[in-house]
Amino acid sequence: MTGQLTEPALTPTEPRRLPRLVLAGRDVTVATAFVALIALLVVVAALTAETFLTPTNLTNLLKQMVTTGLLSFGMLVVILTGGIDLSVGSIVAFSGIVTAGLVSGLPIPLAMAVGVLSGIAFGVVNGTLIARFELAPFVVTLAALTTIRGLAFVYSEVPIAPEDPGFFTLGSATAGPIPVTTLIMLAVFLVGGIFLTRTPAGRSIVAIGGNAETVRLAGINVRRHIVLAYTISGACAGLAGVVLASRVGIAQPSVGVAFELDAIAACVIGGASLAGGRGSVRATFGGVLVLVLINNLLNLYGVQSFWQQVLKGLIIIAVILVQRTNRVRS
């Protein structure tokens, strides 16, 4: 007798890991904890800073989350694939200055479309270099950060302030109490959420971050989806640039330095894994809220700028610590 006997057919006694439901419920728990955290921040804010709940401040909050929000969604898509996009801040500058520059010659909507398109174009280039030539996302987008910033200055060294008041409309219009730009950002999150959870392309992007080889073996074009991810990020950055220029009323080639860091922070505060495959649209939006709330609160308390920086870093650490404890306790 040399071979191995196969055991007689056994009833597949479900293993004893009954409390699996708790595990499966893990996401719910974390999400709840996260919502609780934001709620706590808001309540503390409302109780301690008298101006927090004033309409002006709430509108401010809504306005100030737009840029970070738009960039964060694009960043999330890229992070899900296991990549990163450091070039978004430079794209914001480029698309803004190009739009402002074109306003004198083109109809405003067209000029703005060109701004967004420039972001898309940069995204396609980033994505192609990363997917087609298999270069590290960090370096490619780092190089893009430098190059695109340079191009923004080459386009115009000086700020451009379009004369046409129509240029400001997008940035200053409100629908009821809510700024239109905020609505645009919310729409991006909404459509983006559906895209990531309900479309094959979105699911493929998530799956690629989990295990690209498996996705390739499933007959899905991995490269094309990676390009798509960077294109979405580029588009979001382009849109953010246009919105920001319209809101400020003046486009500067120097704007947007280090914007990528806030966007990445928002994703990670929202529980996204920089290794890819894990991250949620809703939680990322929560991350944006946390960041904006922190800034807003520190300002309302009148905390001095350097101490703001010190505290901001510490608060981010505290938030992800709380998050982690929750995840581990599951």
Next chain:
Amino acid sequence: MTGQLTEPALTPTEPRRLPRLVLAGRDVTVATAFVALIALLVVVAALTAETFLTPTNLTNLLKQMVTTGLLSFGMLVVILTGGIDLSVGSIVAFSGIVTAGLVSGLPIPLAMAVGVLSGIAFGVVNGTLIARFELAPFVVTLAALTTIRGLAFVYSEVPIAPEDPGFFTLGSATAGPIPVTTLIMLAVFLVGGIFLTRTPAGRSIVAIGGNAETVRLAGINVRRHIVLAYTISGACAGLAGVVLASRVGIAQPSVGVAFELDAIAACVIGGASLAGGRGSVRATFGGVLVLVLINNLLNLYGVQSFWQQVLKGLIIIAVILVQRTNRVRS
């Protein structure tokens, strides 16, 4: 014998594995290509920019690589573990300003030691948060970037220029034609190279980046080694801050913004994988050379500032493309 043999059993002595050396030689090939690339850059530089080979310019080159070099070595150690350290630029600022601030009260070497120690302390905190609390390196060091920069300003909002000329000695002394600071950096690379290839701690750091769980099960304290990696990075950044302040003669709390990007770029140009486990000290040094050469050449050619940025990004892409082609062809 009931089996029907279709072919006679062959003696398993076919000499089919001879060319293995080629495989083993793969690394050599890439390294050679990389050296060739740098040599090419130098030759092109020497032929096209007449001032390139002047002693002043060569000394300039040697001086200019110090900060990036020191930061890159520390960054490599962290990257090998699969992490990243975004806080190095802020540590440079903090250690510089603290050193300059202490010079009035302490002997210069002691003040400088405190500067380096501050870097070490930040590294220990980073490492502990990452290893002990299992937080994502990107976010921890991003938060540290913010906090430490804030602390540098809290320490002194205004720049500090020590009166004592002894403060400049470190930054301006030369040994023969070679600046002492360059020698310090070279020493760090040399000792660092031995550390990573020849000591248990160094090998453990490399292995952790490859598969931390395997390393833990092999009885190696993974956390301690991760803390060690960030400590080394912090120490390098602290040293870089001291050296920089001494060289410039004045310490500014705003110095060092985005320094981390060049350090990371140097590592990746040198073939390090941001996923950890892969990277070499020599190639990272090559990466530093490439970056410094690019800057120097663009200056010598008198390329206009913004075009320099544009080109710098494109050249980085080109370099990693060439590198990759070589690796794939192997």
Next chain:
Amino acid sequence: SSGSGDTGASGGDGSYTIGVANFTLGGPYFSGMDKAIAAQAKKKGKIEIISTDANGDAAKLASNVEDLLSKNVDAVIISGGPLESAPAALNAIKSAGKPVVLVDRKFQTGEYTSWIGPDNEAIGRQNGEFLAQRLTDGGKVAIIKGGPADNSIGLARTNGVKSVLQGKPGITLVEAPDFGNWGSDGGLTVMESLLATNSDLKAVFCENDAMCLGAQRAIADAGKDKQIIIAGVDGQAEALKAIQDGTNYVVTGLNDADVIGAMGLDRAVEILGGAQVEKDTVVPSPMITKDNAAQYADPDGGF
């Protein structure tokens, strides 16, 4: 003081190579300065300019200066931007025995040959006085700073404003906790935060025009452009236009990169020609209001 006239070089054949070391070109004021120097050199003829950019890195500035010296320039002009001092660079120039002219930024330490720049505190005082005149009934004045005191230019401007307004009856000062980072977008967000905490502001002073332009939008969005007036510094083209158009942007202090840059080059040439020159030259910064804005609005100016 010496003007920006076409005096030409008074020694040799008047052909020189002059190195320009910029700390950064990443702001319109600084790139304007660089261009003004080059333009003036071209106007003079026979002068070659080698311009470098340190990209905001003090060590690189030192390297760039060493680099310029190795190319054997006759003089160096340093546009130090927010840099407080550059001992290594100044020492290198000194040991090479070359003259160095500082434009805009006067270094706190180290030896230089000559400095040409504005009196920032005076600009601040000027703004303060104008605001005091306008706010006869008193009111809250906000101050938006560009960055930390590690850049003493801004500090000097703010101190100037404060020195006038502090103690004026009925006037209170509010300093924004956050910095506007010298940009319009920063000015906008800081102003928004200010408006949330201080709805009763009567005026706002920003350490430069770029931030004022952002603040102006925030004020307009909040519908308070009738309530709040704005004061800035620099004379940026868009600011001049806003002042000329009679908006709530009421005043700025001219800190003209064109003038300073041109004077800086002239000064370097004079020194090379062996002339005895004033060590420090303060370039007057006229106050610009609706009344005189048209006269300074220069459609072709670099800035």
Next chain:
Amino acid sequence: MTLELRGVRKDYGGVEVLHGVDLEGRPGEVLAVVGANGAGKSTLIKILSGAEPMTAGEMRMDGEPVELHSPHDAHARGIRTVYQELSIVPGLSVTENLLMGGFPRRRGLIDWTAAHARARELLEGIGFGAIDPRTPAGRLSVARQQMVEIAKALVTMPRILVLDEPSAVLAGGDLESLFELIRRLRERGVLVVYVSHRLAEVMELATRIVVVKDGWVIATTEPSRTSEGELIDLMAGRRLEQIYPGRRARPGATRLSVRGLTRAGEFEDVSFDVRAGEIVGLFGLVGSGRSELARCVFGAEPSSSGQVSVDGGDVRFRTPAEAIAAGLALVTEDRKRTGLVGGMSVLDNIALTTMRGMRRGPLIDAARRREKVTAMIERLSIQPAHCASMRVVNLSGGNQQKAVLAKWLLTEPRVLILDEPTRGVDMATRVAIYHMIDDLARDGLAVLLISSDLTEVMGATDRILVMNQGRLTGELRSDQAGENEILAHAIGQAA
């Protein structure tokens, strides 16, 4: 669907690992491919599935020459493959892993309700109904993950189904479901290519058997015309006289003692001893908690209560380092995740546990390290023999397993815990491993052998512990225990 391979060659960086393989298969056949570790089975399969191009040779389907440029090409032609290494996306649900290639949609969007329903239907249809399609695949046991992999290949009915060691991580009912499935696929005219080291199942399932050795096909036969013994001899290239060493236990003093060890939710109140010179088997069905137990004993995970001691004393190891210092070694069951550092060389991997001991001053004594590692490579005959500087991932599966073993033997342990050490290991290597364990035990080593392979547990040990749902349910002497008795304990139905 007939499949033909003619003169297929493959080299990796100049090293030829297949030397002109010919293969033929017809619809309704189960073509078993057997061979020693590193013989080239997986390589052959990668070529079949379009994952790797062949260096030379030809592939024909129904007489038509075909060229596969990608796995996608293979899919399009009805070839589906289940690889040796698991390749699920752990973060995604079972449903998504299954339907990744094409989801049911409504108005352009994925219809998740329909998708889950379809996944459930699919799993039930192939006898894997115990898997909940909504669970994230990464949370399933390794066995269940493997079943998901198999189900994935059957989402659209393939014409050729290639299975690379599908049974290596399956046992009991799961395994039976798989065999049933393969029989049904045969009936539907699918050509099944089946790679396995378990010759009993090969004899049971296969219609034809192809023996691969060192990159050549050395024999093609049928179950009715051969025997397990003959196959083993063919694969090994020599006669294997005795699979299991004849053991006569003369155990010494107690080496490893576990008392009342509990880890909440995983296992409870486990007590046992292993004595010097003894080989104790730990049998149980997949998921019975054996691996968890081993990890807790080793200090890799905290336990809730209880004691572990080596050579006396009451301790509980808090870290693997403490356990190793006390003389414990653990060969884990999942070499890819917990046994190897894939990107490093074989040398670095084998030396990982002993770096600190091999120092001269602060530096590693490179010469001594190489010498020790080379000796161990030789002793375990890890192939290829000069593999020290190769990246460990480029070894074949069985040789990787040996590298893990080598790493632990270098620590000269007093207690060796082996968790499924022969999973995916060929018979000749197994025999080597059994004899090696036996030798080590004779020198006084205490061995705990965790296995889901009943024959192995009965043949290679002195004593058998049986585990069921986190509790020890039986203890038997190997030479007296019967299969049914052991299994009864394993399913908790012993009298």
